[in-house]
Structure formats: structure tokens, C-alpha cells
Amino acid sequence: MDSRFWDSVANKRAFVARGLEATGALRALEALGEAGRSVVLTYHRIAVPGPSNPFYDPTVSATPEGFRAQMAMLRDRFRVVPAEELIAPAGPADRRPRAAVTFDDGCRDNFDAALPVLRELGLPATFFIPTDFLERPRLPWWDHVAHVVKASRLDRFEIPRAPDDPAPIVVDLTTPDRSAAIMALIRPVLAGEVADRDGFLKRLEDRAEVDVDSAALGRGLFMSWGHLKALAAEGHAIGSHAHSHVALGTLDDRDARRELALSRTILEAAVGRPVRAVAYPYGWPGAVTDRTFRLAAAVGYRAGFTAFEGLVRRGRDPLAMPRLNVGAGDTPPLLRARAALWGTLGRSCL
Structure with a gap:
């Protein structure tokens, strides 16, 4: 929603x-x-x-x-x-x-x-x-996710919860309001479906084509x-x-x-x-x-x-x-x- x-x-x-x-x-x-x-x-x-x-x-x-x-x-x-x-x-x-x-x-x-x-x-x-x-x-993981989604210039990408995930999360960025896309990534982390959270965040950056300086953003x-x-x-x-x-x-x-x-x-x-x-x-x-x-x-x-x-x-x-x-x-x-x-x-x- x-x-x-x-x-x-x-x-x-x-x-x-x-x-x-x-x-x-x-x-x-x-x-x-x-x-x-x-x-x-x-x-x-x-x-x-x-x-x-x-x-x-x-x-x-x-x-x-x-x-x-x-x-x-x-x-x-x-x-x-x-x-x-x-x-x-x-x-x-x-x-x-x-x-x-x-x-x-x-x-x-x-x-x-x-x-x-x-x-x-x-x-x-x-x-x-x-x-x-x-x-x-550093950025907390929830802010890290939101920052990547808001900064991405892509229309769509997929991200696996784990490297061998057969059903990756589909992230749709075609609407101006990206809150639904952010929640699609937040929910599996909260539900414990992501075992390696740091690895998930790195994959997210790669798939969304966004570089994050987490330390600098965290200091602010x-x-x-x-x-x-x-x-x-x-x-x-x-x-x-x-x-x-x-x-x-x-x-x-x-x-x-x-x-x-x-x-x-x-x-x-x-x-x-x-x-x-x-x-x-x-x-x-x-x-x-x-x-x-x-x-x-x-x-x-x-x-x-x-x-x-x-x-x-x-x-x-x-x-x-x-x-x-x-x-x-x-x-x-x-x-x-x-x-x-x-x-x-x-x-x-x-």
C-alpha cells in the first residue's frame, strides 16, 4: 500500500x-x-x-x-x-x-x-x-533500504533474499511514491527471511545501482x-x-x-x-x-x-x-x- x-x-x-x-x-x-x-x-x-x-x-x-x-x-x-x-x-x-x-x-x-x-x-x-x-x-538497516530505493534511477530490479533465492523480491520503482517498494524490502528483514542482513544491503546497492556512504550519512x-x-x-x-x-x-x-x-x-x-x-x-x-x-x-x-x-x-x-x-x-x-x-x-x- x-x-x-x-x-x-x-x-x-x-x-x-x-x-x-x-x-x-x-x-x-x-x-x-x-x-x-x-x-x-x-x-x-x-x-x-x-x-x-x-x-x-x-x-x-x-x-x-x-x-x-x-x-x-x-x-x-x-x-x-x-x-x-x-x-x-x-x-x-x-x-x-x-x-x-x-x-x-x-x-x-x-x-x-x-x-x-x-x-x-x-x-x-x-x-x-x-x-x-x-x-x-552508520545508517540503520531500515534507513539504508529507504535511502537506496529513493535514490535509485531504475524503473525495476530484482533482489534475492539470499544468493541462491529462487524467488527474488521484485522492486517496482515506476510510481512517484516509493513507499510500497521500500516496504517490500523492509518486511522480509523484519520477518527473519534475510539471514545475512549486511549481504542483503550490499546486494540491494548493486541491484539498485546506488552507492551508499553509510558512515558519512550516519554521522549526519x-x-x-x-x-x-x-x-x-x-x-x-x-x-x-x-x-x-x-x-x-x-x-x-x-x-x-x-x-x-x-x-x-x-x-x-x-x-x-x-x-x-x-x-x-x-x-x-x-x-x-x-x-x-x-x-x-x-x-x-x-x-x-x-x-x-x-x-x-x-x-x-x-x-x-x-x-x-x-x-x-x-x-x-x-x-x-x-x-x-x-x-x-x-x-x-x-
């Missing part, structure tokens, strides 16, 4: 949320919501998706203007706190529900585009960093250690996103423990303060398991964040907290409605 389908879905969701807001139903849902629940929002990139973005569009959570509108809504309706504070009970001083703003992956636009908004509105955030991307800058995509120190100096929290952004639930105990511990050690040395919170890479069921939560606790983390949808409620395992992932189509009323539905019904249809 191309981006027009998803744009249509996003527009319908936003329309419903505006209706709930205009009729007063949204405020009623918020009033009915279970007390003591907190919302954690997950952001990745703050940028403009589309032709001007050379990388994977679904990692764009909001435009700079959209992000500012969302943060203004949070400031007005929630008490915004660093993510790690959610493991402690809310105090009686402020009856507003709590919210935390989190960023995964450590992209440079978090510093360039999001930080000025956070500074202007006086809001704290937590930045979860995959330390290997800062130590050895991610923050530097200096950026992290500046974030910490302004009072923002720095957390771990493991070391090399792998699905921890697929690793054995030794390797998963190393991913968690090494990242924490590197970050504490870089910013000069304790790192007690982690956001698990990918974060969906299977990418994290109960064993992952136990290992995170064993190496010293106090708070852990998943990609499970939902609100943080009283009594929740502090190493397995859910979040609401923010997508490019999420307007401020839509974010409010999603949080309100989770707080009232324990699920969201938006």
Missing part, C-alpha cells in the same frame, strides 16, 4: 478525534479515565516526511510545527516529568495526569528541531540512545557525544536503547546482558551521571520478553520501556512500561483521544 492509503487513515482518525473534542466527549472520557495512569509518548525523528527526507519515512514522528503543537497540548493538560519518575507514585501537589516525552534512536533532529521546542515550553524529555550508532556512525543522522552532554546539561534525561539496536529477546542471556550493560556503562561515562532507564529496541512482543525485563533489572536499570501500547498504571512492572507511539498523522486532539480511550477503556480504536 502506498502512502496515500495511510494518509487517508490518518485523516479519518484525526477527524474522529476533532469530533470528540468539539462535542465535549473527549473531556468526558478524560474525566472518566482511571486515576493514577500516566502516558508515555514515543518519538523517533522530528522532520518532514516525503521526497525531502532521504530515509525511512515511518520513523518521522512529527514535523517541527506538529511537535510544537503536541508539546503545547501536553504542557496545558499534563504534568510532564522525566520518564524514570513514573516508577514513583504521583504526589498530591498536582492533580493533573502525568506524561513523559521520550525519544528513541538518538537522531540529530532531536537536538536541532525538538530541543528548541522543549526549551521554549520548559518541558523535560528522556532520550534513549543506541550507543553503537554514536560510536560507529545521529547526535554526537557533545549533543548528549548538552542535553544532560539542560536537565534532560539520557537513557539506554541497548548498544547495537538489536531485538534483545532474540539473544541468549550473555549477549542480551552485554547489550544492556555496555550501553549503560558507555552512557554514564559520556554524560557523567547515572543511567537507570532503558527503552528496549523494537520493543514489541518477541523483541522483548520477561527474561529481558529480568536481565535489565539485574544490570541495574530501574525503569524499562516497551513498544506495547497502553498507559502506565499503578502496580505495573517498572521494567515493562507501555508507551504510545507517535506517528506523523497524530494531531494534538488525536493524541489526547488515544490516551483518554486507553485510560477509560483499556484500549484505543484510534
